[in-house]
Amino acid sequence: MSTDSLFHRDLYAGQMAEQLLNPGPLDESTRSGVFLSGIRRVGKTTFLRQDLIPALESRGALVIYVDLWADPAKSPSALVHEAVRQTLLQLQTPGSALLKRLRGLRLGAAGLSLDIELDRIGEPGGSTLAQAFEALVAKTKTNVVLIIDEVQQTLGTDEGQALLHALKAARDAVNAKPGTPGRFLFIGTGSHKSLLAEMTSRRAQPFAGALSASYQVLGKDFVQWQLDRLASAPGLTLPSLDAAWEGFQTLGHRPEELLKALRQLQQVGGTDPDTAWHIVCATLAGAAADADLKAFDDLGELGKAVFERIAAGGEQGISGLFGAESLTFYSERIGSAVDASQVQKVVDKMVGAQLIIRPSHGVYTIADPFVRKVWQEKQALLAPPPGPR
Known part of the structure; x- marks a missing residue:
């Protein structure tokens, strides 16, 4: 794609980069993290890649970007650790593309010695993410920004929660250190507004107190x-x-x-x-x-019934998908008996296809609020008109 085929949002990206790297008195919550929400396909990822990351890098920051939907077969934890390892590897490799890009930081072309075992980051007995980011900030002497796209994918599993706690520990370890030459800054984006809001407002969440903001759609x-x-x-x-x-x-x-x-x-x-x-x-x-909605149709009549049950739970989601009341609901919808193991198979397929997510143990919700809204509108159109009183 040629340069003239790209619409750049320099002002928006510049404002966001400044609020993150050089926050004023009213923007200090960005130090705790920024969670940016917006529905799918409105240009969030394009904005991150072509505008925000260059804006951050032009201001001297080292940016690590991870898309949790890039490889559904890998867990969020694996994708983040892999991205961190690749960044450390490039910094230690003479003449790497990353070292050349960071030429303005006077890192030289010979590579950095970080004293980190790359293949054991995050593993028992290996370096923690906190240690990895401490080393990055200390050696590069600049701000390190981690951007996780579709961050809500970390919710609902113990491994995902462990990752978020590890990133909070990294933030605290770097930013609370006296005289640190840079900071560790975190941006999480996602298509599920209510889930991202909960990640910053619920005390049990590692990033409680971080800034929750809505992505500004194209105008x-x-x-x-x-x-x-x-x-x-x-x-x-x-x-x-x-x-x-x-x-x-x-x-x-x-x-x-x-x-x-x-x-x-x-x-x-x-x-x-x-x-x-x-x-x-x-x-x-x-x-x-x-x-x-066709993705749900492909899951058969039971899939549609499970989807109907989940969608009725609203943005906060619903629990009890495998209980007696829900099983009766499914059975009535499809006209035959349904057991919990059948529902579990359908739910697993939906989670694997990123159609639904599990924000907490036993609770499920539709991954894209737009899809739920469209389904509800269609159901309203299909509903029989009210009879005479």
Whole structure:
């Protein structure tokens, strides 16, 4: 993708980087961590990679980025430890790409001696994450920022909770040390607003007291930029800016859906592009929702029944999926007896496919709040009208 095909959010990224690295009196909670929430496919990961990370690095920070959805077969703990090991390895490898990128920190090209056993970080008897980040900050003499995308995936398992506690210990070990040449800073992002809020508000959570914020979705300036790019191509039918902005909101502020709608508009006849545009956007919004829900359809009738049970629990989730009351509910829905082992298999498949998550022991919730919202809207449409009183 060429540079001119990227919409950069330099102001937003710069403000966030400054609040994190050089917090004012009202921003000091960022030292405890930042949890950034926003629904899927609105550009969070793109923003992190192309705008926020460069903004942090341009201010001298060393950034480690981990996407917990990058490899569903690996646990969050394994992915984080692997990313830390790779960073330490590059810093110890003469001429590595990371050393070249950090040239401004005067680290030299010969590599650093960190006195850390890379292959034993996080293992019994090996170096802890706290020791690894202490070594990173001490040797690089700069701020080290760890960004974990889809951080809510750490919830619901003992291993995930252990990882969060280890990262809190690293934060405290580095930031509480007198005269430290840098700080350990943590950013967690995710698509489940209520779960991320709980990670900063519940006292039992390791990052209680950290800053919880909503991701700023792309605005009208992005729509204008997209229309300006396309206006240079001859023969394209484009909506007005106001209509395009309204359609973008209908599409949930999703940039990929905006492009899809603009492509589809070229195939629609008529003399009024704005009228056709609104129809295209409404149709695509419904189709996108259907695609999200199809994943649950593929799990069969029992999967749909389990999903219905979980979705009814709201954002906070529901417990008792394997109890007698729930089993009766499933049996009535599918018309045959259901036992707990069948439900467990379906739930395991849903967790593995990242359709649902377990925020705490025995509690399950839909991974993407948008999917739950769409399902509820469809159920309302399918519900029979109330009879006469």
